[in-house]
Amino acid sequence: MGVIPYGRQTIEDDDVEAVVNVLRGDYLTTGPTVALFEQAVADYVGARHAVAFSNATAGLHGCTAAAGLGPGDLVGTSPLTFAASANCARYVGADVTLIDIDPDTLNIDPASIPGELDALVAVHFAGLPIDLSKLAYRPRVVIEDAAQALGAWTPSGPVGNCAHSDMTCFSFHPVKPVTTGEGGVVTTNDDELAARLRRFRSHGTQPKPEHGGWYYEVIEEGFNYRLTDIQAALGHSQMGKLDRFIERRQTLARQYDAALASLDIITAPAAPDGSGHGYHLYTVRVPERRRVYELLRERGVYTQVHYVPIHHHPHFADLDAPLPHCDEAYAGILTLPLFPTLTDDQQRQVVAELTDVLSIVRS
Numbered sequence: 001m002g003v004i005p006y007g008r009q010t011i012e013d014d015d016v017e018a019v020v021n022v023l024r025g026d027y028l029t030t031g032p033t034v035a036l037f038e039q040a041v042a043d044y045v046g047a048r049h050a051v052a053f054s055n056a057t058a059g060l061h062g063c064t065a066a067a068g069l070g071p072g073d074l075v076g077t078s079p080l081t082f083a084a085s086a087n088c089a090r091y092v093g094a095d096v097t098l099i100d101i102d103p104d105t106l107n108i109d110p111a112s113i114p115g116e117l118d119a120l121v122a123v124h125f126a127g128l129p130i131d132l133s134k135l136a137y138r139p140r141v142v143i144e145d146a147a148q149a150l151g152a153w154t155p156s157g158p159v160g161n162c163a164h165s166d167m168t169c170f171s172f173h174p175v176k177p178v179t180t181g182e183g184g185v186v187t188t189n190d191d192e193l194a195a196r197l198r199r200f201r202s203h204g205t206q207p208k209p210e211h212g213g214w215y216y217e218v219i220e221e222g223f224n225y226r227l228t229d230i231q232a233a234l235g236h237s238q239m240g241k242l243d244r245f246i247e248r249r250q251t252l253a254r255q256y257d258a259a260l261a262s263l264d265i266i267t268a269p270a271a272p273d274g275s276g277h278g279y280h281l282y283t284v285r286v287p288e289r290r291r292v293y294e295l296l297r298e299r300g301v302y303t304q305v306h307y308v309p310i311h312h313h314p315h316f317a318d319l320d321a322p323l324p325h326c327d328e329a330y331a332g333i334l335t336l337p338l339f340p341t342l343t344d345d346q347q348r349q350v351v352a353e354l355t356d357v358l359s360i361v362r363s
């Protein structure tokens, strides 16, 4: 058997056909297929609007800009996340504060967010959704960073329905639940936010056909953050497979839970009753993490670490503060291979190698 990565895309023949059909058509950049893809995401999560972006980082930037966040605003987020969750606040000049995680879920605890936030960027780490109905209070703006959590749900319904938030942002990077290569989608139930998000992704432009069919105005700051129809064709095709992919991820996660139970390590947190885990990542905690990572790699099992915490990066050195739960988790976390086409045999190989490596590092 060759190398086993921690994650990879699942591309099937009909996905390829869908992309080729767009390549033979009239639109390459944002056109009718982007609209179809957006509708598929909105329908899946039960949101009024879905706005596609070139990636989720751009989508999160769209969220903070559309929400009107800026200098003087304080945005809270998790330290155990990708840089984009914090950068999206900085892009608009807002301040960031990191909220320590709950060691059991690796998410922030919604019941104990600090009192002075203007906005919360709530990260659903690994696809395990935070139940935002349990927020201690509602900051002026609540953005869900659901880059990893398409297909997950809480007692309030699918992540992305924005039942307790203003906007939710998903990523369609290849290791995510479904992919567009690079891509992001923001969902919202607010008509004005949706209009701002659409302008923001396309130079802040507003068509004004009353002045002529060609006429538009740039009415505010914006960027070229558009998704292409080529990418949207892949995303639209993949959306039809999301439930199947999530089911396979959940099956593999249950199998890991059972197979790792005797190894005396902390296995991936489970979703609470009434919630569904998307299992974008299956993250365990091991002793001697660096050696375990390296020994597994020598044996062809490519694990990963999610994440180097935000406050450990030089760019965010000013956010360094005691975040003991995050730092303790970071010392041992390791993401094991998990993706829909991982076979049971490959998974057994991962477990066998991990068992052996743990016995070496413990001896």
Ligand SMILES: Cc1ncc(COP(=O)(O)O)c(C=O)c1O
Pocket: 055, 056, 057, 058, 081, 082, 084, 085, 123, 145, 147, 148, 170, 171, 172, 173, 182, 183, 184
């Ligand atoms: C939690 C989180 N937020 C944001 C992003 C950014 O997504 P993208 O790569 O689509 O810009 C990622 C991607 O890894 C992520 O995991």
